[in-house]
Amino acid sequence: MDTMGRHVIAEMWDCNIDKLNDVGLIEQIFVNAALKAGAEIREVAFHKFAPYGVSGVVIISESHLTIHSFPEHGYASIDVYTCGDIIDPNVATDFIAESLESQKCEKVEVPRGMGPVDVKQFNAL
Amino acid sequence: MDTMGRHVIAEMWDCNIDKLNDVGLIEQIFVNAALKAGAEIREVAFHKFAPYGVSGVVIISESHLTIHSFPEHGYASIDVYTCGDIIDPNVATDFIAESLESQKCEKVEVPRGMGPVDVKQFNAL
DSSP, rough: OOOOOOOOOOEEEEEOHHHOOHHHHHHHHHHHHHHTTTOOOOEEEEESSSOOOOEEEEEEEEEEEEEEEEGGGHHHHEEEEEEESOOHHHHHHHEEEEEEESSEEEEEEEEESSSSSOOOOOEEO | OOOOOEEEEEEEEOOOOHHHHHHHHHHHHHHHHHHHTOOEEEEEEEOSSSSSSSEEEEETEEEEEEEEEEEGGEEEEEEEESSSSSSSSSHHHHHHHHHHSSSEEEEEEEEESSSSSGGOOOOOO
């Protein structure tokens, strides 16, 4: 398998606070985001923190999707990393932003597995 | 909990090929890396691909550690993301690089949860 991958780092602010604290809903959103992007799901692990917050991951054949939510700040920290050039990580990222009702989503795409890390190659989206 | 976090993206080349394909060993390295950095482990999920490669995650109270290995290329794609300012993600990253015997490890540290994403804030390490 080729090492080339696309890693979208997304900072989602002003999200729906109730959704950010609902571990069942977040897991469902992430599974659906992976499927919508055309990825093949391998492992799913989500954790609810007390009193607030959810962390979780969907491992896909093509890498991973992760979330760390901070309901008290309306913030979710999202990573969507897909290997290969068939799946577009932005499809999953945009689906997650829409599902969490983020009013302010900022994204950067980082090329992975291409050789040296070059910050100049990072693309603000 | 404060949203501030530190996310180390590490591209590890020229690793020990046998280690990159050993899912049990990689899981053990990642658990030890999290503990060595002082993190609290919440979920562990690793997956072995046929014929080559391992993907996995350790969810910690302070965010996550992930790997995608490509033994046939001697390459491992690593993310170590820690929230707060107590745990240094570089401690875990350096432990992983040493354990995988990477001869060429390149890292970038990305500030998370600080507001707008600013590529200029990314620090090549």
